[in-house]
Amino acid sequence: MSALDWCFKKSIWVYHVNAGACNGCDIEILDTLTPYYDVERFGIRLVHTPRHADALLVTGPVTRQVRDRLLRLYDATPDPKLVIAVGSCPTGGGIWHNSYATLGGLANVLPVAVYVPGCPPRPEAILYGVAQALGLVQQQVSAQAYAEVT
Amino acid sequence: MLKHTISELKEALVCLEAGRVTLPYPFAPHAPEGEFRGKPVLNTRKCMSCGACGNACPARLISITDEAGVRTLRFELGRCTYCGNCRDACPQEAITLSQQFELSTASTSDLEIRGEFHLQVCRRCGAPIGTLRQVGVIRERLGVVPELQIADSGFLTLCPACRRASFLDNPALAVEVTRERA
Amino acid sequence: MSALDVTAAVFYTLVFPGLLFTGVVGLLLTWVDRKVTAIVQSRVGPPWYQPFADVGKLLAKRMVIPRGAPALGFLAAPLLAITGATLSAAIVFQAVFKPEEGFIGDLIVLVYLTALPAIGLIVGGASSRSPFGAVGASREMSLILAYEAGFLLALSTVVVHAGSIRLADVNLAQLLEGPIVWSPSGLLAMAVLLVCVQAKLGFLPFDISEAETEIIGGPLAEYSGVGLGLFKLSRAMMFLVLPALVVVLFWGPVTATPASLVAFLAKLLVVEVLLIVAKVTHARVRLDQALRFFWGRVVVVGLLAAALAVIGL
């Protein structure tokens, strides 16, 4: 773990992108900054331009209109960068997954590091997702499979 | 200028009096109280894979496919909005919404629930009727109600088309029906 | 200048009170700033190493140069800012550690050097080919016009008190008559200087040129990686240098003895916390309001302080 990795683990500047979300997840993202959850303890800060950002927090099912702006935003963020999908809409398209107006989730547009499902995900869940992207915590959820044997 | 400085002192007072309120999360859990609508969990013993939940789900994330005698029930919880309609629609109360909310994952395939159930096939034409459990539940329920007692429970393993056909071919049953009307 | 003197001078400006020392202490003071802001906002705030991690990460990230931007201006701006911060740190601490080497008129040179980071911002903003950069640069220019007047008036009061424009003499004068701040004119001048330092640092009531929510970082909008890192580092260094200047000018003699150094540190922290509390309890003012405030109240009080000093109070 070189000094460089240490710096990246300890200081992540986050830029929030609303790709057609209903503002539910956006408010929960802002909630993580507020005193009860205080994401600055982990060195995470909300910045207002993609140039300063290390991680893109994307909310919303990526409507057609926002697609090329989202790609330009992704290019504007200097490497190394992370993309974190916040909410059920970017994770799988939410209710609008088969609607003509959306592209059905973020995976079809950008390489996503971590998905944080939830409608809206609790601020703790977003905090847990970003901490997991930083490798501070383990993933809790796993698939459930069952085959009936008679 | 004086009023301004007074109001600033009041602001500082309000802030300092509140003290530090940050929760020790994630080092200490902060579980939701009451009936929180978290990740749906399928109780595979109770579930008879009837598909009522699929019909009630707004995000259409429950898919049922029947092939080669096996019905696969698949929940793609990546799209789930945790509304609880599937829990309300399930006749067997097999789906419950857990209190789990930390669902972050690196790949959406971790958010899937998959269940395979054997199908009951119609003994005459081989078309699938429902899962073995469904037929079991129906037989159990029919067994309980006396007046619905039909002599031969063979009808249960016939698909609706074949059942209709067997009624027509069987003269004894037809006679019985007409006598009552006359 | 023999080879030894050159290496001593280079060591002096680049390592001890120069780049390295000021950078480290400046970043620590930025942590104090973020911690105090967090406490007032009733939350925990970042760990002590946070500014180091931020600047370290920025220096390691790839720097994106906007297409069509004049590369020379774009790359020179952060260097301009960092050299300004380093040299002004060297001069301010010279009065403390090597008083005898101070040259006549180093106070005037200091005025120009402390303006270099702001000029770096202007050059950076103008050459970043983005409307936000342009607006940020023009705001920074008019802000400089606003607070330079007050800054000079406060310094003139000190010059009148100390009777010389050499930092070491100011130290000497305070050694004899005691800190300038006790005299009424000194007190007024210190208040004026504090307000101008708040604007020079770009702290909240006056962070008009780098308003995050209005023009997304102004001149810094297009910077990333090394450029942004250098700008943040120079801002952290100025956060040490300017309050240190205030303490050296107004608040008593500062000599190289450990006792007075500890007193210097204590006074420095008092000034820092004063700046931070002012930052936390104020909203950002508009540019025209800032100009009216500086050219109105601040210049009047500055003139009053200078007049009192001339009379001899």
Added chain:
Amino acid sequence: MPRRARYIRTILLELERIHSHLLWIGLAHHFIGFDTLFMQAWRIREPVMWLTEYLTGNRKTYGMNRIGGVARDLPDDAHERIPPVLEKIADESARAVDAILEDASIRARLEGVGTLPTSAAKAYCVAGPTARGSGVDIDARRDHPFAAYPELDVEVCVEHGCDIWSRTLVRVRELFDSIKLVKQALKQIPSGPVMADFDEIVPFRVGVSSVEAPRGEVHHYAMTGPGNRPYRWRVRAPSYNNLQSIPALLKGQSIADAPISVASLDPCFSCTERIQTVDTTTGEVRIYRQEDLLSEFRKRHA
């Protein structure tokens, strides 16, 4: 719909208004650079979010309204849990508001900025606190009451300052009024069922409702469809007509006032981004203006 369900819907709407107004007060001060109040306002707001999470199972998407009533009854200890939270919010926001009333730096940024005279407010037919801040006395809870509002006394807060400061005052007074309304609703809530019983949702029936949301009147048009799925659903959010007044707000102001003027409408951009036609075959996106729609319609039905 049973009376108890009406009361539960009213209580939840007022709780949402409380958290929405506290959210706006925090955000507005974030836009003018006063982050301390942003943090403090959202700290005061957090208990309401936990309360609604306890009542409905989710912090924000309550999912309580169902056809014919409410999905879930109030938990039995609701009467012990809600009042203390409201008390805490009432006195903490009272002290915070009292602290900022005289702060010159805030007044300088909010007073006389983003002015929308009463005539312009009526011309742009803005709704909600934006209208009430400009002296337009409209409030859906009193003009055409819904849910349990006929049995509650709603106090409509109107300010005549026509600028951002008066909109702030309107929202602050509405915050305290909502706290009073929730307490009154809790006292008067009748017992009884929360869900009317009906067998089938008749398809292709139309329902229209207009409700006083925190940002203004929101109008829903819904048509039921086969298989208990909505066949048509159209929402006209208040931000849709509030946003039309932005040119009037921004005229003759500097860049610094632009974000706070737009934010003073408490706009919800997601609610207004819906008029978008996509040609499903080519995938080409087109925005229709009113004239194009009218001409298209006349052509089809000429």
